[in-house]
Amino acid sequence: MDSSTNSGYSTPGKPFTRDTNYINDRIVADPEAHRVADHYEYNTIGTLTTGLTQGAEAWPVEAGRYHLVAARACPWANRTIIVRRLLGLEDAISLGTPGPTHDANSWTFDLDPNGVDPVLGTQRLQQNYFTRFPEYPRGITVPAMVDIPTGGVVTNDYPQITLDFSTEWTAFHRDGAPNLLPEEHLDEMFDVIKRIFTEVNNGVYRAGFAGSQEAYDDAFDRLFTALDWLEERLTTRRYLMGEHITEADVRLFTTLVRFDPAYHGHFKCNRHKLIEFPALWAYARDLFQTPGFGDTVDFQQIKDHYYIVHRDINPTGIVPKGPVLTQWLSRHGREDLGGSPFGDGSAPGPVREGEGVDPAHNPLYAGRG
Structure with a gap:
């Protein structure tokens, strides 16, 4: 999860600490089965349970509804591009790829014609974060799953996104897709x-x-x-x-x-x-x-x-x-x-x-x- 909002990444005299506060909504096959867990402890590698963090929402899996924004430069985003391809989800989930050299405000779609993502119609991923959270206080990070109808970011919880690709999007897996979670x-x-x-x-x-x-x-x-x-x-x-x-x-x-x-x-x-x-x-x-x-x-x-x-x-x-x-x-x-x-x-x-x-x-x- 590489962020675009820090002008400096190193704090003199201190160790580096990664911000692990994500938008913890999930896109799942059966939203009714996913409820906020009584004692859900978030972790940095994701979960295979049906629990949701406090305040999180469950969104329905729908082919063509979501746009994966994933910069090739970013290792956390690269994971999602790989798993999407391995499982054959290209027809179900479209892909947007920001350029590698974002500014202090946001990843930008500077590699696309006229600098605009052709699916979302935005120049900056920041616009999609602000569409859902007008005062979003954290870094504008990739990967992000964006709801195409509203243009708002659904989740940027990168460790969970790939797990849910494997477990929740099975109806859209290609024939011969590998089992990445044996x-x-x-x-x-x-x-x-x-x-x-x-x-x-x-x-x-x-x-x-x-x-x-x-x-x-x-x-x-x-x-x-x-x-x-x-x-x-x-x-x-x-x-x-x-x-x-x-x-x-x-x-x-x-x-x-x-x-x-x-x-x-x-x-x-x-x-x-x-x-x-x-x-x-x-x-x-x-x-x-x-x-x-x-x-x-x-x-x-x-x-x-x-x-x-x-x-x-x-x-x-x-x-x-x-x-x-x-x-x-x-x-x-x-x-x-x-x-x-x-x-x-x-x-x-x-x-x-x-x-x-x-x-x-x-x-x-x-x-x-």
């Missing part, structure tokens, strides 16, 4: 997801936005302790939970794919590059070359976002030219561990027209432009 692995998977969020997904931000040496050192050590754990785990299994992709792999991938282009240098996460972890690097390439993962990635937008927007830690706004992208296409050899990405399912079809990435920004698209 029941036999759920307990362990959520333990893994929680550690990945705390130490890796958010860990790179805790290092990059640390306001003191002590806070940075702590975040750095915790991050690489977790990466060492993942390296060991992935040495003997193809995917985080075994033989097939799950929600856990989606959540780890969006951090790994940004590690060398952004986090290693920009966030000072520089004990090792991703390419120096044999298992993690091969695992990341395996996912990148799997339809639905790598074809959602725009490396240039990733670099532009971090190096241009975060001026408090990169005052010049200079964007690095590297790293070399073709290395993502090198053989990974993970097939030797067995398993298959989609299990009994199948890969998604070609990327929809208008949803592809600039061939100069992703080696998977080379020769297509």
Whole structure:
């Protein structure tokens, strides 16, 4: 959940603390079954229960009603683009992609003709937040699910959005859609997801936005302790939970794919590059070359976002030219561990027209432009 309203991301003398106050409404298949729970404790990785937080609403699943606004630059938003594609929800949920270099007020639709989202008719995502909450007090974040008829944001609760794509939108899943939430692995998977969020997904931000040496050192050590754990785990299994992709792999991938282009240098996460972890690097390439993962990635937008927007830690706004992208296409050899990405399912079809990435920004698209 990357925010557009902070002029500074690092507070001198203090550790980085992520704002986890989201719009907790949910889009569900049966709104009547979802009620405010008596003792619902919100968490940062989402829930598979039917509980709602106090004050939250349940909206009905309807094909064509909602617009997913998800900047390719943002790792939290990238998750939703991946899961939408893996499950085949393109016909049910339209996609809007703001550009990577938002200003202090809002993500903007500057990549669209005339700078206007063609579905919502707005120039700034802020307009859609203010349509529903005229005095919305927090950051204008992506991803966001917008109600097309009213133009108002329904939810920006990014960890919940992907879970609900899997569990609430099943009527619109494609034939052969993978089961990203296998029941036999759920307990362990959520333990893994929680550690990945705390130490890796958010860990790179805790290092990059640390306001003191002590806070940075702590975040750095915790991050690489977790990466060492993942390296060991992935040495003997193809995917985080075994033989097939799950929600856990989606959540780890969006951090790994940004590690060398952004986090290693920009966030000072520089004990090792991703390419120096044999298992993690091969695992990341395996996912990148799997339809639905790598074809959602725009490396240039990733670099532009971090190096241009975060001026408090990169005052010049200079964007690095590297790293070399073709290395993502090198053989990974993970097939030797067995398993298959989609299990009994199948890969998604070609990327929809208008949803592809600039061939100069992703080696998977080379020769297509």
